[in-house]
Amino acid sequence: MLILVVLIVGSLYALPNLYPTQPSIQVAYTDSGRSADQSLLNDLENILEESKTDYEDIFLRENKIVIKFNDVDTQLSSKTVLQNALLDKVIIALFLEPATPQWLKDLGANPVKLGLDLSGGVHFLLEVDIETAQQGRLELLLETYRKTFKEERIKFDESSIKDLKLHFKFSDNQSYNKGLKKFRDDSPVINGVQYIITERPSSDVLMLEYSDIALREIRDYAVGQNLITLRNRVNELGVSEPIVQRQGGNRIVVQLPGVQDPTAAKKIIGKTANLEFRMEANSRTSPLRKEEFNFKENEFQTAFLERSVIVAGDRVTNANTGFDESGFAQVNITLDMEGGRAMQKATSGNIGRRLGVLFVEQKTKSELVTNEIGESVIEQTSYIEKNIISLATVQAVLGTSFRITGVGSPAEASELALLLRAGALAAPMKFVEERTVGPSLGKENIELGMKSIVIGFALVVLFMIFYYRVFGIAANISLILNLVLITGIMSLLGASLTLPGMAGIVLTVGMAVDANVLIFSRIREELKEKDPQSAIRDGFSRAFVTIFDANVTTLITALILYIIGTGPVKGFAITLSIGIVTSMFTAIMCTRAMVNLVYGNKNIQELKI
């Protein structure tokens, strides 16, 4: 029974891989806040009908519109047609829509995902520079303590940052003790301490550095913020299934299947969004010193801001949402010390005026132009777009931390905080690994992988029949079931198949025979002393222990491989582990079931093996 259930479920999930894929395109609004709707769908339909394009299906799915085509040529030509008609309004991505029937999709059965080495595309590994983020925080901290010590008359002669540590040299022993107390009082947080304090009482020097807890918090914040920024940017690229994920402590993996131009992708990923804080222009501002900007939320609303920038995004160290005394949503902003100083200077004479925040983006604009030979082509130019995301009245002199109130609902507040954080990259990033696989190589790899699987499989099947006859056929059926199960489990887990992963499947085919061979040779031996029925029974049960021991150890190595491997090699570890488990299952359970079916309950005198 169990065998049947496992086999049926396995086959069910392996099934989607048999259906062909269909060239499709996916259309979404460029503005990530806007979901595709019926009106966009109608627009697209009209455009396609006007150009007399044949499409098979068009429908709305998760804020995107999917259009299916019968062949790749129509897919490509339609993309051009649609892009020419709608230009920058939409992002269009090419992809292959699996023709999985609805009842399978409802069960969550989808075809196996292909790794980048098979689908083609780019893989980036970016590293977030935590030290810069840490340095920024320390500068802020230094400034805060200088101020506090002055206010509380704690005298110090020197203060500086050296090797990511704050150094304070106090004037006398009394100040030293007061300073130490201050540090100690500030240090505790919910889950431990924030600072590690080094005491040098003989020279009245105190050194302060971030504890591991605080460092982890700084790191998580910086990486989290960069992740948000990257996700927004990747959305602009129009890739159907991008991956943006944190990897380890301070790294971010970006995978863009199907992207063929790594240079363009890098430009967009590596570009810097930014923020500018500027005062709103008033009646006294000369026309030469002011500029008009649109609001990001509302295209028709504009405001004049002064030309001079008080503080830019690189000075923003944190932005998050909170609630004010009367329970309204607000956004808390923290600047670094230089930013705080500039903000203080700018706001001190200007209470009552409004402070604007500009969101600065580098964008590309597409235009239809006619080239020398009379074709109309899309030309892309990059430009900078600045939109107002907040315009709020200054209530008091602002410093390093202030808040924006009256921002509307909590959702709107967190949207604003997100924009602020996205604009201010917490810490710079750099590319530490890049792998691009061209589409032709991807296809080639699939072909090579499939060819090796088929040939390897055929050779083993032939050999088994030749060597073991009836038992060989049973083993071969197990082998086929094994392949079906591996495919099914891969689909079920959503694991990506890579070229080494395919190699792993081939290897499993070769090694899976082992379990069967062990059982058969054991039965052969038992046959010398026992009658066929008990030989079969004992053969299976005695071989089991051996098979189990031998496979557990291989599983250990596969697990380690999974932990240390990256990308393609992880794929190998996955198929190898799945293959080991399924081959044990098929060899022990399925082969036995088949052997029982053939020889069970019969009084056999002779066994050919």
Next chain:
Amino acid sequence: MDIRFKFMKFRKIAGLISITLFLISCVSLGLRGLSLGLDFSGGTLIEVSYESPVSLESIRNELDNNGYPDSQVVNFGTNLDVLIKVADQSGNSSVGESIFNILSDQEIPIELKRVEFVGPQVGDELRDQGGLGMIVALFMILMYVAFRFQYKFALGAVTALAHDVVIILGIFSLFSWDFDLTVLAALLAVIGYSLNDTIVVSDRIRENFRTERVLEPMDMIDLSLNQMLGRTLVTSFTTLLVLFALFIFGGELIRGFSLALIIGVVIGTYSSIYVVANMLMSLTLTQDDLAIPEPEGADFDGMP
């Protein structure tokens, strides 16, 4: 008793061969080191495909003139595919791009097949992780075998594995074959495979020591090896079949991988016969070592 082939008669010679191979490998690893692939060395690799054959010399000259004097240029698979490696350690991620641009400017049209850039730091990390992974794998296996069998078997198994790994590394070092992440994966798979073999043989030795109390240890091991010979050969044969399919048809990208596995399967089969048994002989495995029969792993009873 059915001892068709007296394996242990040759155990001294086999031991000598093993030690010699092991030493040669160590010397080669010490003197020549491994020719590390991009994953571990860091740098940039770019593969392009030309429409018509092109002389590698001209590509080299072109790169020389454009500021990449130390680049390696080789054919990859066919004479239309060219692989260029630049061991730039500065962590500059745009080398691939500029090389592609240089080559695109030449007469023959090219197509980009892949670009890989690995920063020096990532390379170092992968190297450390790989080495660590290998050691952890060996240690965990030692623990498992010691737990399931007995420490003498565990020592035998791990010696056999170290023997296999070092010799494969030695061969890669001797022939200056590229050692990259896929070869490391193959190496770990070999550990798994060779161990599989070793355990099957050990399992039989253990069983025979318990049931056939009349024989000398040497005969006992010979008997066990003979009993398992058929199985060992069949499994190695089918595995080699698929590996050769992979080696011949799997393409250039996993050639190193399949090569390492082929060597590994051959050496692994040999070592599970000679190295393990040799170790057991040298450690003088006696019946007392296995006197108290531990309960066999859960009796198999999974039939519906």
